[in-house]
Amino acid sequence: MAVLPANYYLREHNAEVYVQEQIHKKLRFLNELDMQDNVTGEFTQYITTAEADDITGDPVTLAEGVEFNEIKFGKPSEKRGATIPKGFMFTVTSRMRRKGRENLNCRNFLTKAVSRMVQFYDKQFLAQFQAGAGSALAAADGISDWDDSTAIDPIKDEILITDAMSQGGDSGFEAATVYLSRADYLARQLYLTSFNAKFDSTLNYVPMGSALPTGTAVVRAGEPVANIEKYTDPDYSSVRKAELAAEKAGTLEQLEFPESFMNIWVNDTQDKPGETRIFVWAEANVNVTEPKGIMTVNLSGS
Numbered sequence: 001m002a003v004l005p006a007n008y009y010l011r012e013h014n015a016e017v018y019v020q021e022q023i024h025k026k027l028r029f030l031n032e033l034d035m036q037d038n039v040t041g042e043f044t045q046y047i048t049t050a051e052a053d054d055i056t057g058d059p060v061t062l063a064e065g066v067e068f069n070e071i072k073f074g075k076p077s078e079k080r081g082a083t084i085p086k087g088f089m090f091t092v093t094s095r096m097r098r099k100g101r102e103n104l105n106c107r108n109f110l111t112k113a114v115s116r117m118v119q120f121y122d123k124q125f126l127a128q129f130q131a132g133a134g135s136a137l138a139a140a141d142g143i144s145d146w147d148d149s150t151a152i153d154p155i156k157d158e159i160l161i162t163d164a165m166s167q168g169g170d171s172g173f174e175a176a177t178v179y180l181s182r183a184d185y186l187a188r189q190l191y192l193t194s195f196n197a198k199f200d201s202t203l204n205y206v207p208m209g210s211a212l213p214t215g216t217a218v219v220r221a222g223e224p225v226a227n228i229e230k231y232t233d234p235d236y237s238s239v240r241k242a243e244l245a246a247e248k249a250g251t252l253e254q255l256e257f258p259e260s261f262m263n264i265w266v267n268d269t270q271d272k273p274g275e276t277r278i279f280v281w282a283e284a285n286v287n288v289t290e291p292k293g294i295m296t297v298n299l300s301g302s
Contacts, residue, residue, distance in 0.1 A: 009106035010092065010276055013238050016264040017257070018107070019280060020239060022114040024258040028206070029125050029228060032177070032220075033286070035259055037240075038229040041083045043287050081128070083229050086120050087263070087281020088113040094274030106278065113280045122211035125286040126179060129218045129226065130296050132288025137164055138298035145301025146187050147215065154188045155199055157297070161219055162202060165295055173293040176222030177204045183214040184299055215300030225293025230284035236263040 009015045024030050090109040096102045137143050142160050144153040165175040180188065185207035192199055203219075212218065220226070232240040240260035246252040265279040288294055 004103050006100075006102070008103050009110065010102065010266055010278070012236075012264050012266050015106070015110060015266065015278060015280075016238055016262060019110050019114055019262045019264065020258055020260070022111065023118065023261055023282070026114060026118045027121055027261075029121070029286070030259075030261060033226055033228050034224060035228045035230055035261070036287075038083055038231050041231055041283065043081045043083075043229045043285075081229070081285055081287055083231055083283045083285045084124060085281055085283040086117055087279060088116065089280075090278045091269075092276045092278065097274065109278065110280065117280075117282060119209075119211070121282070121284065122208060125228075126208065126211055126218055128286035128288060129179075129220065129294050130216075132226070132286075132291055133218070133294040133296045134291030135164065136296045136298070137161065139301050143297060143299065146184055146299040147301060149187075149191075151301065152187060152191050154191055157299075158201060158203055161295070161297060165219060165221060165293075171292055173221035173223055173225070173290070175203055175219050175295070177206060177220045178297075179206050179208050179212060179218040179220070181212040181214045181216070182207055182209050184212075184217065215298065217297040217299055219295040219297060221290070221293035223290070223293055225290035226286050226288045228284055229287050230261060230282070232260040232283075233263050236265050 009018065088109075090106070090113075092102050092106060096105055137160065139145065141164070143157050145151040146154075161178070162175050165171065165173055185205060188205060234241040234244055237260050239257060242255065242257075243252065243260055246255055261282055261284070263279075263281050263283075267277050267279070269275040269277055
């Protein structure tokens with residue numbers, strides 16, 4: 001393994017590349033949802049009415065002089081949202097430098113900062129999904145009680161979830177991913193191992209640790225139903241600066257690094273000579289754009 005030069009992680013670009021790679025590996029939503037750069041930090045979610053689909057006509061045959069039916073969303077209700085900045089700071093002291101531990105300590109800090117930010121944004125993004133969900137299932141809809149090992153039936157529940165989201169194929173959305181708490185994910189796995197026959201699931205089940213409470217599942221359609229609103233400041237992100245230059249030159253698709261998400265600032269303190277502070281932060285939130293493509297499921301039998 002190559003020896004890193006002194007102060008390697010105190011160079012902003014090096015620190016940014018490291019946290020960018022780590023956050024894209026650990027925060028799964030960055031690879032599942034489209035990202036939208038949001039300079040204002042504010043966004044509006046438009047929630048369409050149930051009657052909207054009824055007032056939209058069928059597609060018409062293309063012919064000269066034929067007017068197309070307009071897709072109508074009805075009068076929407078609005079839900080305001082905002083990106084949420086979260087970050088950490090670490091101080092590199094002159095003593096660390098004397099002992100030659102600045103690289104090790106900086107890397108440990110950057111790794112921990114990313115892990116804690118992943119925990120925060122996992123929970124926040126899932127909360128946004130729940131707040132923007134267009135439908136919900138519970139025991140009254142036939143969902144089994146996952147708290148009861150004698151009553152749990154994930155196979156039946158998958159059939160109900162799939163049908164409810166697609167509405168028999170009428171909704172235009174197909175369930176694809178189910179986010180579960182650690183306990184519920186384990187309960188499902190244990191149930192499936194009790195069978196000799198293999199069950200071929202059509203959904204992808206994802207354990208989210210403690211980011212979801214036990215007894216609550218979030219289902220997301222495979223179609224684009226939400227995006228990540230984020231702001232990466234080009235003054236504190238060389239990656240974002242490169243993206244803006246590439247956008248201007250029309251070469252954005254040629255960039256080989258993950259899309260910008262993290263901000264980095266390395267600053268030598270004025271009050272204590274020899275000290276340097278590293279600031280790491282992100283500013284993001286989820287905006288649900290198609291509520292019908294998000295569903296919550298109560299697995300607690302109530």
